[in-house]
Amino acid sequence: NAGVTQTPKFRILKIGQSMTLQCTQDMNHNYMYWYRQDPGMGLKLIYYSVGAGITDKGEVPNGYNVSRSTTEDFPLRLELAAPSQTSVYFCASSYTGTGAGNYGYTFGSGTRLTVV
Amino acid sequence: KQEVTQIPAALSVPEGENLVLNCSFTDSAIYNLQWFRQDPGKGLTSLLLIQSSQREQTSGRLNASLDKSSGRSTLYIAASQPGDSATYLCAVKLNSGNTPLVFGKGTRLSVIA
Numbered sequence: 001n002a003g004v005t006q007t008p009k010f011r012i013l014k015i016g017q018s019m020t021l022q023c024t025q026d027m028n029h030n031y032m033y034w035y036r037q038d039p040g041m042g043l044k045l046i047y048y049s050v051g052a053g054i055t056d057k058g059e060v061p062n063g064y065n066v067s068r069s070t071t072e073d074f075p076l077r078l079e080l081a082a083p084s085q086t087s088v089y090f091c092a093s094s095y096t097g098t099g100a101g102n103y104g105y106t107f108g109s110g111t112r113l114t115v116v
Numbered sequence: 117k118q119e120v121t122q123i124p125a126a127l128s129v130p131e132g133e134n135l136v137l138n139c140s141f142t143d144s145a146i147y148n149l150q151w152f153r154q155d156p157g158k159g160l161t162s163l164l165l166i167q168s169s170q171r172e173q174t175s176g177r178l179n180a181s182l183d184k185s186s187g188r189s190t191l192y193i194a195a196s197q198p199g200d201s202a203t204y205l206c207a208v209k210l211n212s213g214n215t216p217l218v219f220g221k222g223t224r225l226s227v228i229a
Contacts, residue, residue: 033216042221043205058216090159105150105207105217109159 002026006091006108013081013115021076021111023091029106031094032074033058034066036087037110043090049074081115088112118143122206122220129196130228137191137223139206144187150217151180151191152205160205164191196227 007022025032034046035058045058049068063085065077074093078085091108119142129135139149148167152160164173164180166189172181179192193200203224207217 035219040221043207043219045216048216092160104148104162104165105160106162107152107160112157 004091004093004106004108006089006111008111009109010112011114013078013113015081015083015115017081018077018079019081021078021089021091021113023074023076023108024072025074025091025093025106026072027093027095027106028071029093029095030071031096032068033092033094033105034064034074034076035090035092036060037090038087046076046089078113083115086113086115118146118208118210118218120206120208120218120220122204122223124223125221126224126226128226128228131196131198133196133227134192134194135196135225137193137204137206137225139189139191139220141187141189141208141218143210144184145210146184147209147211149180149182149189149206149208151178151189152207154203154205154222156202163204193225196225198227198229201225201227 004025030051033048035043037043044060046064047066049055052068052071055066068074089111092105094105121140123138150165151163154160166173166182177194182189203222205222207219
């Protein structure tokens with residue numbers, strides 16, 4: 001069971017370039033999330049999705065876009081990369097049912113992005 | 117707005133010591149609380165999940181407690197080992213709907229052999 005898989009693990013972008021961070025989960029979780037983690041700042045929510053076809057903004061959505069066409073995939077798009085988007089990006093998913101694991105989060109291993 | 121605070125920001129202990137990490141949150145009406153471990157350059161690994169109706173959860177040498185009324189949770193690590201060295205993050209979920217987790221900034225733990 002792979003869990004949450006993120007690609008790529010590392011990327012360097014030039015200012016103004018665009019890219020898509022990929023995220024796939026195989027646990028049939030309906031909720032998925034994108035966070036960014038900056039040194040000393042904790043994790044901040046960028047976007048989240050409660051199911052295929054439904055997305056919503058988090059705390060820091062500016063400069064990003066997402067889509068959720070399937071339950072498994074939740075890509076994050078950067079259209080015009082800026083140095084302020086240098087960060088580590090984490091994708092996560094959660095289970096929303098009954099039982100002890102309800103709403104427990106599973107994280108991917110992260111994508112380290114540098115914009116120069 | 118829910119805020120999560122973790123104190124101390126960093127902690128260094130000798131191997132074998134029992135230790136407690138603290139987490140506090142401003143809104144006591146939480147749905148659940150989750151403790152994570154993060155190794156340098158790695159993702160987050162879930163350690164323990166406590167639902168609002170529970171007082172504690174245990175996994176091996178780890179025990180997490182929850183006191184909703186006072187807005188506090190503690191993570192107790194027994195007989196610490198150098199392999200426990202990592203950053204420990206606390207996160208709370210406000211309700212059962214689509215509100216996401218709110219994270220603390222973590223406690224960086226170093227266990228010295």
